[in-house]
Amino acid sequence: MYQLLLPDLQLMLAENDEQGMREFCEALFPAASAEILLEVSPEEAWRVLSLCDIQRLVEIFAYFSLPFQVELVHLMDRTHLSRLLEEMAPDDRVDLLERLDPDHVESILPLVAQAERADIRKLLSYPENSAGSIMTTEYASLPKDITVKEAFERLRRQAPDRETIYYIYITDDQRHLIGFLTMRKLILARPEQKLSEIMTREVISVRVDEDQEKVARDIDKYGFLAIPVVDDSNRLVGIVTHDDATDILEDEAEEDQQRLAAVEPLEDSYLSTSMMTLARKRGVWLFFLLGASVLTAWVLQFFEAGESDSWLIMFLPLVLASGGNAGSQSAALVIAALAREHFTLKGGDALKILNRELLLSSMLGATVGMVSFTAAWLLTDEMRPAIVVSSTVFLVVVMASVAGAALPILVHSLHVDPAYMSTPLIAALVDVIGVIIYFNVAFLVFGQYPPFEM
Helix, strand or coil, rough: HHHHHHHHHHHHHHHHHHHHHHHHHCCHHHHHHHHHHCCCHHHHHHHHHHCCCCHHHHHHCCCHHHHHHHHHHCCCCHHHHHHHHCCHHHHHHHCHHHCCCCHHHHHHHHHCCCHHHHHHHHHCCCCEEEEHHCCCCCEEEEECCCEEHHHHHHHHHHHHHEEEEEEEECCCCHHHHHHHEEEEHHHHHHCCCCCCHEECCCCCCCCCCCEHHHHHHHHHHHHCCCEECCCCCEEEEEEEEEEEEEEEHHHHHHHHHHHHHHCCCCCCCCCCCHHHHHHHHHHHHHHHHHHHHHHHHHHHHCCCCCCHHHHHHHCHHHHHHHHHHHHHHHHHHHHHHCCCCCCCCCCCCCHHHHHHHHHHHHHHHHHHHHHHHHHHHHHCCCCHHHHHHHHHHHHHHHHHHHHCCCCHHHHHCCCCCCCHHHHHHHHHHHHHHHHHHHHHHCEEEEEHCCCCCC
């Protein structure tokens, strides 16, 4: 859809059509507006968003990735920013503020209303990846000694400021959690009944300092829409909702998948992560795995002594492993990004990914190639074998990374599950092509195919 509307938005921006940009925000579903705005620069996106009312701004803003949100925050004036923070969901607000510079956060907080400011400071104080850091304080609560009829009256007043009212938590004067009700049970009860008569007293809750993954798994295990979060004294401090639990479980699964492919987990989506961050998170493991391959080559040296071209076999595992590891990293990242819909095959995203992989793999290949050159030179005491090994490692890493990104994209474009391009399959293809590259580089350096004399 955005391909049809994006040209219209770009024309509005070029003509500074404020009325058209305002209608763009109001007429479309917030997620659709966000999807289109992600195709323009943050500066242009803010020109559009600054024209819509604060409620619609908050709704659209919630669908942006955190890196894009941070860029927009730096473009906002202080009035818009303070109102945005006041209207955002508490857990989303904290996620955003944790990405900002602490000094910037401290300069912003005085602009926020006192109630929201106190809530922000409390949520920011909880440990990262704990229940407290992902919970929202917008929950519905009632005392136990009121009637069902009175409960409905109070819920009507609470509802506009609550994230969900399907679960109603029953607390005493000190906010101790003593029970809960579902909206269904409340609707079916008689108007004159007291909440203490119909509430469920056995409440499954989590501690504020529990790990977020355990909290998410508890929600999934019991099929809850939300789970209450309590402190050491069993006082209700917030709830974690099922949508946040789903995001956490998806993030944890993606992190596990990236670790299986020898990639340090990314905080943001593939396209939102900087080149230097990608190089660091992938390069560390490539060097580690290269060390294991060098050790293999050193061991093989003892079994091939006396052959003039034995170094070719000795370094073959190193060459193939470098390519296989690089290709597996690329494939894992792209498959995960496709599964999470972090990019589409429209709007040039596929070409952007391939360009990033080409540049990134050239950086990684050159660095790993230099290390390979040193290792080959030390083990053979010859220059030409070192040139062959290092050049091949560079070419294989580049080829494998681009192929590891391109093949899942190609398969996805044919409406086939990109997981078929699994990392073992990528590694197998890279092994075949890697051997061809290896012996052809040796031919170029020595002027003949093996066997040859050094």
